[in-house]
Amino acid sequence: MSSPDSSAPQGIAFTLDGVDDLGFARILNDVMHDAAFGRPLQIQAQEPRTGSAARLTVVFQPEHRQVAVDAMQRLKTILLRHGVQVDSISVPGRDARNRHE
Numbered sequence: 209m210s211s212p213d214s215s216a217p218q219g220i221a222f223t224l225d226g227v228d229d230l231g232f233a234r235i236l237n238d239v240m241h242d243a244a245f246g247r248p249l250q251i252q253a254q255e256p257r258t259g260s261a262a263r264l265t266v267v268f269q270p271e272h273r274q275v276a277v278d279a280m281q282r283l284k285t286i287l288l289r290h291g292v293q294v295d296s297i298s299v300p301g302r303d304a305r306n307r308h309e
Contacts, residue, residue, distance in 0.1 A: 214270065215269065215270060216270075217250075217267050217268065217269055218267070218268055218269075218270060218273075218276075218300040218301075219252070219265040219266060219267045219268070219298075219300070220265065220266045220268075220276055220277075220279075220280050220297065220298065220299050220300070221263060221264070221265040221297070221298040222263065222264045222265070222283060222287070222294055222296075222297055223261050223262075223263050223294070223296045223297075223298075224256070224261055224262040224263065224264065224287070224292055224294065225261040225293065226261070226292075226293065227256055227261070227262045227292055228256060229255065229256060231290060231292070232253075232255055232256055232262045234290060235264070235286060235287065235290050235292065236251075236253055236264075238286050238289075238290075239251055239264065239283065239286060242282065242286070244278065244279045244282040245266070245279055245282070245283075248268065248269065248272045248275065249266055249267065249268050249272065249275060249276060249279055250266075250267040250268075251264060251265070251266060251267070252264070252265040252267055253265075264283065266279050266280060266283065273301075280297070280299070
């Protein structure tokens with residue numbers, strides 16, 4: 209048996225409850241035009257749908273963890289500017305979920 213690949217991409221996932229399509233599009237536009245989210249990072253986006261919240265994930269290679277953590281802080285700022293309450297953030301290597309009430 210082989211062990212999991214320690215060089216596999218990781219992701220910091222933000223669940224955005226209550227964000228509608230227009231709000232999500234505005235947030236995504238800000239993220240895509242912000243240098244903090246450029247290479248070596250990738251952004252994965254899941255639009256809001258009936259029964260599931262919008263989700264943004266900052267994807268990175270393990271060696272770029274600090275860049276991803278810095279981008280996570282920047283994303284929190286962008287979300288606050290849009291008045292978005294972050295329901296949860298999932299960060300690899302930390303407790304599975306950090307709740308923000």
